[in-house]
Amino acid sequence: MIRTRDLTKHFRVGRETLEAVRGIDIDIAAGELVALLGPNGAGKSTTLRMLTTLLEPTSGTAVVAGRDVLTEPAEVRRRIGFVGQGHGAGEDQRAGEELYTQGLLYGLDRATARRRTADLLDMLELSGTTDREVTKLSGGQRRRLDIAMGLVHEPPLLFLDEPSTGLDPHSRANLWEHVTRLRERTGTTIVLTTHYLDEADEAAERILVIDHGRVIADGTADELKGGVSGDLVTFTVADETAAPTGAKIAGNLSGAGEVEIVTGRETEVRLRVERGDTVLPDLLRALDSAGVPLASVRVQRPTLDDVFLTLTGRSLREENP
Numbered sequence: 482m483i484r485t486r487d488l489t490k491h492f493r494v495g496r497e498t499l500e501a502v503r504g505i506d507i508d509i510a511a512g513e514l515v516a517l518l519g520p521n522g523a524g525k526s527t528t529l530r531m532l533t534t535l536l537e538p539t540s541g542t543a544v545v546a547g548r549d550v551l552t553e554p555a556e557v558r559r560r561i562g563f564v565g566q567g568h569g570a571g572e573d574q575r576a577g578e579e580l581y582t583q584g585l586l587y588g589l590d591r592a593t594a595r596r597r598t599a600d601l602l603d604m605l606e607l608s609g610t611t612d613r614e615v616t617k618l619s620g621g622q623r624r625r626l627d628i629a630m631g632l633v634h635e636p637p638l639l640f641l642d643e644p645s646t647g648l649d650p651h652s653r654a655n656l657w658e659h660v661t662r663l664r665e666r667t668g669t670t671i672v673l674t675t676h677y678l679d680e681a682d683e684a685a686e687r688i689l690v691i692d693h694g695r696v697i698a699d700g701t702a703d704e705l706k707g708g709v710s711g712d713l714v715t716f717t718v719a720d721e722t723a724a725p726t727g728a729k730i731a732g733n734l735s736g737a738g739e740v741e742i743v744t745g746r747e748t749e750v751r752l753r754v755e756r757g758d759t760v761l762p763d764l765l766r767a768l769d770s771a772g773v774p775l776a777s778v779r780v781q782r783p784t785l786d787d788v789f790l791t792l793t794g795r796s797l798r799e800e801n802p
């Protein structure tokens with residue numbers, strides 16, 4: 482559905498050249514739900530704007546929905562939907578009218594535009610707002626209307642630039658539910674940008690981590706996490722004198738990485754392993770047969786922030802407060 486090779490965008494800023502996107506190769510198949518994740522200024526929006534023909538690449542190639550962005554931009558535009566960061570919907574129109582007009586603009590006949598308007602409003606739970614002015618909608622409803630606007634011509638590919646920015650946590654979760662459901666029903670390929678770690682983690686099937694204009698990692702959230710620091714298994718012992726024995730047992734497990742004893746309010750033993758869930762049964766058995774009195778155990782998978790930190794030495798959380 483998308484194939485780019487060495488896609489590059491430079492901006493001239495005064496006398497300087499700013500390399501916003503530095504040779505990106507992306508392959509996205511039909512039906513995928515992919516998030517471009519990265520800090521502010523990483524080049525996500527610039528990439529999206531090139532893929533949606535809003536910005537001409539400095540060099541490189543991009544074929545989107547079967548057409549070349551440079552030589553057939555109008556054909557690309559017909560085959561995609563794009564929801565930008567600002568609101569696409571007008572100010573004084575009513576929600577239903579706005580969507581219907583957008584359908585006519587895309588060349589649909591009146592009956593089809595009317596049917597799609599009703600279907601989309603229904604699918605995005607906006608039917609109750611058909612006659613409401615766009616300015617009177619809540620932030621979440623307005624964002625969903627924007628998404629409907631991007632889908633009215635039934636494109637096989639939808640781009641969403643920071644779809645949930647500015648929404649409260651409840652509306653964000655609700656928006657995601659709708660996007661996920663919509664995709665299940667229509668099979669639309671979705672490419673979106675976000676700097677919310679949890680959002681990429683939970684909603685995207687595949688994540689491209691972008692930093693300084695390059696793709697620095699590509700995979701499912703689990704693959705990205707698995708490739709980094711491994712899981713952290715922490716157990717507390719009821720009797721702190723047993724901690725060294727516990728640590729020794731942990732260190733002898735197959736595939737055990739670094740083991741440390743941390744003394745605080747409770748004495749904890751921390752163990753890095755590739756897969757905490759598979760090591761846990763052996764660990765529990767071994768501790769039990771050695772008579773180590775266990776108070777609690779937990780397994781923490783690495784977060785996407787751990788991934789970003791390992792790859793760049795910086796925390797994405799700090800960069801996107």
Ligand SMILES: Nc1ncnc2c1ncn2[C@@H]1O[C@H](COP(=O)(O)OP(=O)(O)OP(=O)(O)O)[C@@H](O)[C@H]1O
Nearest residue numbers: 492494499501519520521522523524525526527528
């Ligand atoms: N039209 C422009 N002229 C000059 N510089 C630009 C232009 N558009 C973007 N940039 C710069 O290119 C770099 C990449 O910006 P881009 O908006 O693609 O990042 P982003 O990852 O989408 O970040 P954000 O999450 O803030 O939208 C930034 O340094 C930005 O300032």
